Amino acid sequence: METIELSYPHTLSKEDLPETVSAIGFFDGIHKGHQRVIQQAVDKAKQKNMESAVITFFPHPSVVLRKDTQHVKYITISSEKQAILDDLQVDRLYIIQFNQDLSKLSPQEFIDHFIIGLNIKHLVAGFDYSFGHKGQGKMADMQDYARDVFTWETIGKVTLEKEKISSTRIRAALATGDMEQVEQLLGRTFKTTGLVVKGASRGRELGYPTANLAISKDALLPKQGVYATRVYYKGEVYGGMANIGTNPTFTDEIEDMSVEVFLFDFDGDLYGEELMIEWLSYTREEIKFDSKEALIERMQQDEQEIRAYLQA
Numbered sequence: 001m002e003t004i005e006l007s008y009p010h011t012l013s014k015e016d017l018p019e020t021v022s023a024i025g026f027f028d029g030i031h032k033g034h035q036r037v038i039q040q041a042v043d044k045a046k047q048k049n050m051e052s053a054v055i056t057f058f059p060h061p062s063v064v065l066r067k068d069t070q071h072v073k074y075i076t077i078s079s080e081k082q083a084i085l086d087d088l089q090v091d092r093l094y095i096i097q098f099n100q101d102l103s104k105l106s107p108q109e110f111i112d113h114f115i116i117g118l119n120i121k122h123l124v125a126g127f128d129y130s131f132g133h134k135g136q137g138k139m140a141d142m143q144d145y146a147r148d149v150f151t152w153e154t155i156g157k158v159t160l161e162k163e164k165i166s167s168t169r170i171r172a173a174l175a176t177g178d179m180e181q182v183e184q185l186l187g188r189t190f191k192t193t194g195l196v197v198k199g200a201s202r203g204r205e206l207g208y209p210t211a212n213l214a215i216s217k218d219a220l221l222p223k224q225g226v227y228a229t230r231v232y233y234k235g236e237v238y239g240g241m242a243n244i245g246t247n248p249t250f251t252d253e254i255e256d257m258s259v260e261v262f263l264f265d266f267d268g269d270l271y272g273e274e275l276m277i278e279w280l281s282y283t284r285e286e287i288k289f290d291s292k293e294a295l296i297e298r299m300q301q302d303e304q305e306i307r308a309y310l311q312a
Contacts, residue, residue, distance in 0.1 A: 001086040007097040017119040021045035022053035024125050029075035030084045032187045033158035033165040040155060041124040042089055051091040057098040064098055073220040075170055107137025111145040123152040160184055177223035177282030189278045192219060196270040206296050210260035211270045226283040228306040231263050232276040239264040239310040241302055242277055245286035281309060
């Protein structure tokens with residue numbers, strides 16, 4: 001998959017670009033609803049013997065348009081989004097920088113520049129996708145903007161338990177640690193990737209040498225607490241228990257959230273290595289224990305419960 005980063009105005013020449021079928025949207029999470037839109041574009045491109053594309057944006061519009069929003073964390077950070085789209089057999093990915101100039105484009109200016117101008121011959125979007133200044137352009141009105149240059153289609157609402165699948169719904173499930181619901185909405189388990197860095201080494205003192213992960217500042221994490229996980233490392237898969245939190249037993253003052261994972265049946269040095277954590281199930285909240293011994297006893301209980309969960 002070829003990835004092309006653009007800003008307004010881009011300098012690509014339509015004549016130099018292949019005829020393309022494209023899906024368009026922000027696609028945070030690339031959940032089941034997004035996948036329906038993207039898969040339709042990929043399938044249609046194959047039918048038309050054209051290239052398939054996804055047009056998406058960064059950062060989230062709220063960072064640019066809302067003064068009270070300085071930073072947004074994403075269900076899928078950019079690298080994860082690219083890997084998922086590659087797996088979906090998308091040929092090219094256009095990442096458009098969302099800024100004030102872009103936000104001021106009229107619907108027609110947006111279509112002329114980023115759809116017609118990128119040689120898009122068929123456009124696929126969700127039924128609720130909007131474009132142009134203040135979202136004034138709607139898919140239902142595309143006839144007014146397409147200039148007979150391209151065709152288009154909208155994908156209807158995709159639901160789970162009679163409720164629309166959405167990034168907002170996934171964020172709510174992550175906030176409560178409902179990883180089973182997150183998996184149902186995404187159509188895959190929720191994963192986080194990070195490099196192992198030096199920590200306080202408290203886990204080793206407790207008999208549980210954990211790997212401390214440096215996670216992208218853009219990555220959204222599940223609710224604080226202890227989780228049953230699978231850990232991917234150099235082609236191998238290990239069961240594990242992970243903690244998202246501040247280690248309150250040892251730190252009175254709240255520090256930044258840390259992510260630590262203990263790999264079952266693993267012995268080795270992981271410093272500087274990349275791990276992928278698959279968050280399977282929330283086990284319990286993070287607790288401040290009265291003593292180190294009480295914490296060790298509870299960690300042993302957590303291990304037993306998580307091992308039993310993983311073997312079920």
